Amino acid sequence: DIQMTQSPSTLSASVGDRVTITCRASQSVSTWLAWYQQKPGKAPKLLIYKASSLESGVPSRFSGSGSGAEFTLTISGLQPDDFATYYCQQYNTFSPWTFGQGTKVEI
Amino acid sequence: EVQLVESGGDLVQPGGSLRLSCSASGFTFSGFWMSWVRQAPGKGLEWVAIVNQDGTEKKYVDSLKGRLSISRDNAKNVLFLEMNSLRVEDTALYYCARGRKGSMRGYYFDFWGQGALVTVSS
Numbered sequence: 074d075i076q077m078t079q080s081p082s083t084l085s086a087s088v089g090d091r092v093t094i095t096c097r098a099s100q101s102v103s104t105w106l107a108w109y110q111q112k113p114g115k116a117p118k119l120l121i122y123k124a125s126s127l128e129s130g131v132p133s134r135f136s137g138s139g140s141g142a143e144f145t146l147t148i149s150g151l152q153p154d155d156f157a158t159y160y161c162q163q164y165n166t167f168s169p170w171t172f173g174q175g176t177k178v179e180i
Numbered sequence: 181e182v183q184l185v186e187s188g189g190d191l192v193q194p195g196g197s198l199r200l201s202c203s204a205s206g207f208t209f210s211g212f213w214m215s216w217v218r219q220a221p222g223k224g225l226e227w228v229a230i231v232n233q234d235g236t237e238k239k240y241v242d243s244l245k246g247r248l249s250i251s252r253d254n255a256k257n258v259l260f261l262e263m264n265s266l267r268v269e270d271t272a273l274y275y276c277a278r279g280r281k282g283s284m285r286g287y288y289f290d291f292w293g294q295g296a297l298v299t300v301s302s
Contacts, residue, residue, distance in 0.1 A: 103283070105282050119290050122290075163286075165286055166283065167286065169239070175224045
């Protein structure tokens with residue numbers, strides 16, 4: 074299985090900050106990577122697919138980059154609504170498809 | 181509006197069985213791969229199973245293969261997950277999710293239900 078490792082596990086930030094979350098794969102997944110946001114008690118929400126494509130309706134302050142085995146999710150200008158846990162997921166091949174362990178963005 | 185509504189979650193004894201359902205609306209259900217993803221209390225996400233549009237192709241995570249069966253009823257727009265020989269470690273919130281094809285053999289998930297809670301305990 075392809076292992077996905079996110080860092081940091083927890084991130085403390087303030088409204089207006091630029092926040093970067095890293096996701097590393099145990100082998101190359103090309104650009105087949107998605108990012109999700111999950112708030113407490115809610116289902117995950119798709120933010121980014123194919124490493125850098127913004128899902129329809131997602132604010133442009135969210136951006137993704139990377140390829141191969143290293144990826145980042147950046148939130149430019151953190152908003153109160155952005156405090157949540159973020160997960161990456163690789164879908165390069167059926168290995169099976171795996172998620173990172175999550176990064177909690179807290180105040 | 182896409183809606184996925186899970187049902188069937190319950191408290192089950194170890195070794196027991198359970199069938200989860202997911203009712204879909206707001207899109208052409210028969211046109212999409214559908215999946216189950218679970219989340220143990222306080223833990224991360226784990227992909228569990230997926231089924232293709234007509235139910236003829238199914239994939240499972242290795243650790244659960246043999247104890248799970250995913251199926252669908254396109255006439256009723258419902259996705260199912262049958263779970264057998266349940267273990268304490270299967271306790272989780274089970275999400276129904278719509279698959280969107282990304283890579284040649286890879287899917288990510290663009291809409292999710294609110295989840296069905298399965299608790300395995302004696």
